[in-house]
Amino acid sequence: MDTDLSGRTALVTGAGRGNGRAIALALADHGANVVANDLDETVAEETAEEIEDADGNAVAVGADVSDPAAVEAMVERGTEAFDTIDVLVNNAGVGTAGPFLDTDYDDAFELNLDVHLRGSLNCLRATVDGMVEAGYGKVVNITSIHTKNGVGMSPQYDVGKFSLLGLTKSLALELGREGVRVNAVAPGWANTRMVEDFSEAVTEQIQENNPLGRFAEPSEIADAVTFLASPAADYVNGHELRVDGGQVPIDSWRLDD
Numbered sequence: 001m002d003t004d005l006s007g008r009t010a011l012v013t014g015a016g017r018g019n020g021r022a023i024a025l026a027l028a029d030h031g032a033n034v035v036a037n038d039l040d041e042t043v044a045e046e047t048a049e050e051i052e053d054a055d056g057n058a059v060a061v062g063a064d065v066s067d068p069a070a071v072e073a074m075v076e077r078g079t080e081a082f083d084t085i086d087v088l089v090n091n092a093g094v095g096t097a098g099p100f101l102d103t104d105y106d107d108a109f110e111l112n113l114d115v116h117l118r119g120s121l122n123c124l125r126a127t128v129d130g131m132v133e134a135g136y137g138k139v140v141n142i143t144s145i146h147t148k149n150g151v152g153m154s155p156q157y158d159v160g161k162f163s164l165l166g167l168t169k170s171l172a173l174e175l176g177r178e179g180v181r182v183n184a185v186a187p188g189w190a191n192t193r194m195v196e197d198f199s200e201a202v203t204e205q206i207q208e209n210n211p212l213g214r215f216a217e218p219s220e221i222a223d224a225v226t227f228l229a230s231p232a233a234d235y236v237n238g239h240e241l242r243v244d245g246g247q248v249p250i251d252s253w254r255l256d257d
């Protein structure tokens, strides 16, 4: 199976922590140059340093993906360093959610749409022309276990992630004709900051509810992204690859804390 990414450059958003960092490291491990983005520049730099320590090539760029000018500048930095961006991983995410009835519409919905949808659109706008010109490119959007059925009491996050799934399906049809494959990876709960905040009781219930009885390791999410980004998946387009152990999530309101 050809998973060699030598000579390719990947822009990974939200690459400073958790799944994003694991994705950046895995792509670099398969030979890609990496533009490691995060809102928090310090953690993006740590990811880039880890890649360079392993003899890879990386630049770190602190930028808010929801800001189009910042994204333009980031892509300019990336192409100055590595010429082209061939792989875009839209991973930057926020975990904010809460019951529709109790949560302020503007804040929670807007933030989710700003980061997940607007952020991904900004990164696509800034990179896709180059991929179309080259006649080859890979976009991997990180959706969520939430895009299986939705998760009760989490409409803001669901809407943010389902919008990214819709974008994946639609752009695959248009951009596939230009040689640009657009796919998604839907991670289950992984051992990242997001689950660190769960109480012991909630952690136990979620793990028990998972057929495999555990959370994912970020590296397992990264392997799926690497596959889709690589030549091995050149005939995969418009697909959402679920990496969740087969879990059907329990609605948050059913969890005893």
Ligand code: ADP
Pocket (backbone or CB within 6 Å): 013, 014, 015, 016, 017, 018, 019, 020, 037, 038, 039, 040, 043, 063, 064, 065, 066, 091, 092, 093, 094, 115, 119, 192, 193, 194
């Ligand atoms: P997980 O690893 O479970 O996906 P994290 O919260 O650990 O979740 O990682 C998400 C990453 O996305 C964080 O490092 C965070 O700083 C980053 N991020 C969040 N919002 C933005 C944004 N607007 N622009 C760039 N990166 C962002």
